[in-house]
Amino acid sequence: MRWDDVTTSTNDTAMAMAADGAPAWTLVAAGHQTEGRGRRGRTWMDEPGQALMCSVVLRPSLAPDRLGLVSIAGGVAMAEAARAIAGRDVRCKWPNDLLLDGAKVGGVLAESEIVERIVHHAVVGVGVNLSAPEDVPGAGGIGEVGVEDLLASYLLSLRRLIEGPDEISFRWAAVSDTLGRPVEATTVGGDAVRGVAVDLDETGALLIDTDAGRVRVAS
Secondary structure (H helix, E strand, O other): OEEEOOEOOHHHHHHHHHHOOOOOOOEEEEOOEOOOEOHHHOEOOOOOOOEEEEEEEEOOOOOHHHOHHHHHHHHHHHHHHHHHHHOOOOEEEOOOEEEEOOEEEEEEEEEEEEEOOEEEEEEEEEEEEOOOOOOOOOEOOOOOOOHHHHHHHHHHHHHHHHHOHHHHHHHHHHOEOOOOOEEEEEOOOOOEEEEEEEEEOOOOOEEEEEOOEEEEEOO
């Protein structure tokens, strides 16, 4: 395990350590990130000492087209941990947001290195607020909780999911804030899709029933 009081990004550190040969389940955590980020380069803000931020090195036996499951697993594991330790009904908004009563309390960012169509390593990073950062519209927190207990519960859930990936979609459905709701998403090709979210496929892509039929949207 590596702990930094302040770091740019736990994912950056974990990816560098993975490239240098760090074993699977190496944990990187920090008290504050100065350059935390989410999908598509979005900024992640945290209050120092009021968030759990960590990244885990993985060496999963997944095909590259199933790596979307890693981010889904990270969200499920943290939602389950927040429920078990904090008693809060945290839910997963596909593909990588954690919500509590409609407010965003956390997010997941998975990154990987693929060499000749083989997954060399992956990193799943998660940030969850205990209290909402100031001046961030729509942000929330899960409240005061024992961070070590929350982290331990998260890691146990994450390990079970990564080692049994066929359970990920089923367990995501139990904590989903997306299934059954009208959604609007954008395909990899840039097309807008509107319909009702009905399921995940075996790669972690969202299946949406539209007026024109079922559409698959990958994260």
